[in-house]
Amino acid sequence: MTTMAVATTTTNPFAQQLRKWRMRRRISQLDLAIAAETSQRYLSFLEQGRSHPGRTMVVRLAEVLQLTLRERNGLLLAAGYAPIFPESALDAPELEPVRLALETILEGHIPYPAVVTRPFGMLVAANKGFELLTEGCAPELLEAPINVLRLALHPEGLARRVLNLPEWGRHVTDSLRNRAGRSPSPDLDELIAELDGYLPQADPGPNHLGFAVPLRLRCESGELRLITTITTFATATDITLAELHLEAFLPADRPTCDYLRNRFGTA
Secondary structure, three states: OHHHHHHHHHHOHHHHHHHHHHHHOOOOHHHHHHHOOOOHHHHHHHHHOOOOOOHHHHHHHHHHOOOOHHHHHHHHHHOOOOOOOOOOOOOOHHHHHHHHHHHHHHHHOOOOOEEEEEHHHEEEEEOHHHHHHHOOOOHHHHOOOOEHHHHHHOOOOHHHHEOOHHHHHHHHHHHHHHHHHHOOOHHHHHHHHHHHHHOOOOOOOOOOOOOOOOEEEEEOOEEEEEEEEEEEOOOOOOHHHHOOEEEEEEEOOHHHHHHHHHHHOOO
16 A cells, blocks of 8 residues: 555656645645645645645645745646636736836836846846946846846956955845745756856855845945845736846945935936
8 A cells, every 4th residue: 555655646746746845845744734724634645646636725735835826837737727827928918007017116216226027037127227237247248138147246247346246146146046945946046056156255254244245336436335125026916927026226325325316316
C-alpha cells in the first residue's frame, strides 16, 4: 500500500505541486489543513494523490499558501480545472482605467522619479524624474524593452554613478532572491546571476543597516540620497495588473529634496 501511494504521488501533478508549495512555505500539513478548514487526513490523501480536490478546495489551499494569481491558475490546471484568473494585454480596453490611473500616480510623484514595471524589472511607464536615473547610461541599455534592474546595476548604466554600489546592489539582488524563494522561476534565477556578476564584493562592516540601504547617487551638484517605496496591486484579479509594481524614489535628506524640486518642479 505504501509503495502504491508513493508511486501515485509522483505521477499526480496536483499532489506534487501541493506538497512542493507547502514545503516551500514551511507549513505543516496540520497547520495548512486548519487554515484551509479541512482535515489533516484529507490533506495527506491529497498529497498522496489518493483523493481529488474540488475546485473550491484548490482555490482555498492556494489562498492559504499565498500563491500569486499565476501560480493559483497553475495549481488549478494541475488539478484538472480551468484557470479562473484572466491575463489581459496591458493595452487591452478593459485595462484603460488602470493605465489612466497609473499615469496620474506617476505624475503625482513628480518631482521624484517613479516607474511602473512588470516582472523581472521590465519598464512599463515612467515620469520625467526617471531622467535622473538614465543620465550617462549606455544607449543600448535604454532601448526598448528597458530592464530597469539591468539599467541600475550594469557597469555602463546607473551603477557608474552609485557611490555605495556594493551595498545597494546587494540589497537589490537579495530582494530578488527573496522573491525567487517564494515564487521560483528559471528566468528570475538567470537574471539574478547576471546582476550578481556586475557587482563588486561587499564588506558589510559594523555600520551595515541590512535592508535599510539608501541609494547614494553622484550628480553634478554632489551626492543625492534616495530611498525607495514599492506599491503593488494586492487586490487585483487580473494577472497582468497583479504583477505590476510602482517604484518611487524619494529624497532621504533635505539637499536631495531641494535638488529634485529645483530640477523637476514642485508639481
